[in-house]
Amino acid sequence: xxxxxxxxxxxxxxxxxxxxxxxxxxxxxxxxxxxxxxxxxxxxxxxxxxxxxxxxxxxxxxxxxxxxxxxxxxxxxxxxxxxxxxxxxxxxxxxxxxxxxxxxxxxxxxxxxxxxxxxxxxxxxxxxxxxxxxxxxxxxxxxxxxxxxxxxxxxxxxxxxxxxxxxxxxxxxxxxxxxxxxxxxxxxxxxxxxxxxxxxxxxxxxxxxxxxxxxxxxxxxxxxxxxxxxxxxxxxxxxxxxxxxxxxxxxxxxxxxxxxxxxxxxxxxxxxxxxxxxxxxxxxxxxxx
Numbered sequence: 401x402x403x404x405x406x407x408x409x410x411x412x413x414x415x416x417x418x419x420x421x422x423x424x425x426x427x428x429x430x431x432x433x434x435x436x437x438x439x440x441x442x443x444x445x446x447x448x449x450x451x452x453x454x455x456x457x458x459x460x461x462x463x464x465x466x467x468x469x470x471x472x473x474x475x476x477x478x479x480x481x482x483x484x485x486x487x488x489x490x491x492x493x494x495x496x497x498x499x500x501x502x503x504x505x506x507x508x509x510x511x512x513x514x515x516x517x518x519x520x521x522x523x524x525x526x527x528x529x530x531x532x533x534x535x536x537x538x539x540x541x542x543x544x545x546x547x548x549x550x551x552x553x554x555x556x557x558x559x560x561x562x563x564x565x566x567x568x569x570x571x572x573x574x575x576x577x578x579x580x581x582x583x584x585x586x587x588x589x590x591x592x593x594x595x596x597x598x599x600x601x602x603x604x605x606x607x608x609x610x611x612x613x614x615x616x617x618x619x620x621x622x623x624x625x626x627x628x629x630x631x632x633x634x635x636x637x638x639x640x641x642x643x644x645x646x647x648x649x650x651x652x653x654x655x656x657x658x659x660x661x662x663x664x665x666x667x668x669x670x671x672x673x674x675x676x677x678x679x680x681x682x683x684x685x686x687x688x689x
Contacts, residue, residue, distance in 0.1 A: 407446050407580055411468045416488055419475070422468035423461040423489060427453030430522070430686040431495050434460040435486070437504020437529065438597035439561035440665075441467025443580050444503065447671055448678065456686065459498075461489055463509070465593020467584050477596030479609040479616075483512040496520060499686065503527040504639070504664070505597055508616050515619025523627040523685040525678065526647055526654075528639040528666050532617040533610075535603055536642065540567075545598055554595040561585045561594055568664040570635050577668075620650055627685040628654035631674050633662035655681065 411422040424442050426449050434445040442460040449458050462469040463482050475481075486509060490498070499522045502510040507529030514521045540563075543549065553559035565578050573581075585591050602610040628651050632644045648656055657677060662669035 407443055419470045419472050426458045427456050429456045431457045431498035433498050434501040435506030435510045437506050439564055439594045471590050471592055477593055478600050479612045482509045486513050497522055499523040501525040502529050504529050507531040512616040518622040526630045528633050528636050528664050530643050555588045555591040569668050570663045571669050629681045630654050630656040632658050633666035634660035636664040
């Protein structure tokens with residue numbers, strides 16, 4: 401990756417059952433764990449890492465199959481496995497207390513682990529995600545779940561990560577940023593997790609991760625009094641206003657900001673507005689050192 405790419409971090413790696421999981425571990429102080437979704441990787445949080453690492457310890461894993469992590473071809477790419485991997489990582493790093501920032505699939509993964517260890521969670525930041533059941537799915541994503549067709553579109557034509565570069569934002573991304581988003585997903589083999597994430601979306605009880613998601617959803621009640629900040633892109637084609645309203649209904653005490661002109665990659669479209677909001681939120685809710 402060229403030196404000028406805006407990702408001035410060196411990933412660390414940990415082995416989990418013979419596969420290496422990559423993660424960033426920057427700064428010192430109260431811990432903030434940032435969890436990406438599909439089809440991004442830790443690069444999505446690059447600006448927040450830079451913003452917060454001077455006063456916090458920021459941990460940003462690449463889910464298995466994503467970013468700088470290994471991309472095993474025969475692997476259980478299901479929600480529970482991703483939660484287990486996150487739990488293993490934080491245990492190995494001896495993280496006792498932490499805050500979470502979650503986006504896309506990171507919501508179900510992060511809140512899944514949070515429900516297992518609620519006393520460790522200090523605060524929550526929610527970015528265009530879900531951690532509860534829904535039957536809503538955009539047609540363009542549903543098509544990618546069709547056997548054979550999905551393989552061709554997602555793994556062969558890079559129709560998921562490639563399309564997200566324009567569909568997930570309302571402001572055109574710089575070319576070097578586009579290259580960085582796509583760099584880990586440059587071949588059929590390296591796009592395995594992108595397809596498996598799509599296939600694993602739990603839409604009904606017949607789906608493999610439906611039961612896991614139900615556990616995650618039930619666990620949300622544990623955090624009704626936990627400090628929460630909701631930052632939402634209003635032009636998200638996938639996580640629409642419906643999901644924002646659902647979070648607000650479940651967490652009426654949350655601080656919430658709706659950015660009507662931002663897309664799914666809300667950190668790309670509304671970073672200037674979000675940065676001071678995050679800074680203020682963590683100043684108020686992170687433990688003092």
